[in-house]
Amino acid sequence: MASVTVPDGAEVSVAVLDPDSGGSASYGTGAFDTASIVKVDILAALLLRAQDAGRSLTASEKAYATAMIENSDNDSASALWEAIGTADGLDAANARFGLTGTEGGEGPLWGLTRTTAADQVVLLRQIFVAEGSALSEASRTYVRGLMERIADGQRWGVSAAADAAGGTDGSAWALKNGWLQRSTTGLWVVNSIGRVESGGHGYLVAVVSRGSGTQAEGISLTEAAARAAVSVFTDEAA
Numbered sequence: 001m002a003s004v005t006v007p008d009g010a011e012v013s014v015a016v017l018d019p020d021s022g023g024s025a026s027y028g029t030g031a032f033d034t035a036s037i038v039k040v041d042i043l044a045a046l047l048l049r050a051q052d053a054g055r056s057l058t059a060s061e062k063a064y065a066t067a068m069i070e071n072s073d074n075d076s077a078s079a080l081w082e083a084i085g086t087a088d089g090l091d092a093a094n095a096r097f098g099l100t101g102t103e104g105g106e107g108p109l110w111g112l113t114r115t116t117a118a119d120q121v122v123l124l125r126q127i128f129v130a131e132g133s134a135l136s137e138a139s140r141t142y143v144r145g146l147m148e149r150i151a152d153g154q155r156w157g158v159s160a161a162a163d164a165a166g167g168t169d170g171s172a173w174a175l176k177n178g179w180l181q182r183s184t185t186g187l188w189v190v191n192s193i194g195r196v197e198s199g200g201h202g203y204l205v206a207v208v209s210r211g212s213g214t215q216a217e218g219i220s221l222t223e224a225a226a227r228a229a230v231s232v233f234t235d236e237a238a
Helices: 035-052 059-070 074-083 086-097 117-128 137-147 157-161 215-237
Strands: 011-017 024-027 173-181 188-198 201-212
Touching (some): 011 117, 024 117, 035 188, 086 117, 157 173
Antiparallel strands (some): 173 188
């Protein structure tokens, strides 16, 4: 991270995991607002509830899930936030997933859920690694598939650390981004989580940030942090 320029007043935290070796690295601490990266957590919680009930997602739930992840549709997220039981439902699912530093947003404010970069890597592990996951293979495959089909214009963030600068499709990455301009300060929360392929190897990466003056500035920061995180492993391999 010494090579990453953090704008004055901004803060960033990043975590990376190599699932094959179990090696990990992190930078920065503290809880950050999730903005829309919580939509992955909402979907994971919904799938866990469906598993507990021995059912598949309904057609409407699938429609909401697709719009929520691929297009970051907020109305769909609000519908599924209610379906999981809002913050209480999210927190209960996260206790089973092993997240210890995440707290659901108050009332309808799912985007103000608080989380850490380390917790987001724990969540990603639930989705991308079979061993120890509370999610079934079908549930994990479903989430991954949506994260590989992010809409054009939203394919930034951790994908910058993937082969071919993220590529033009989800073959080298699976991600979800979040961005929110805080009304109280005018500054931006910009986050990105996902799995990237680099050098023929997969890494789970989570970057959370706040305090950027513009969304573009925040995107540049998250991408630089993601590249630095993955370089911990790829530079060693080289």
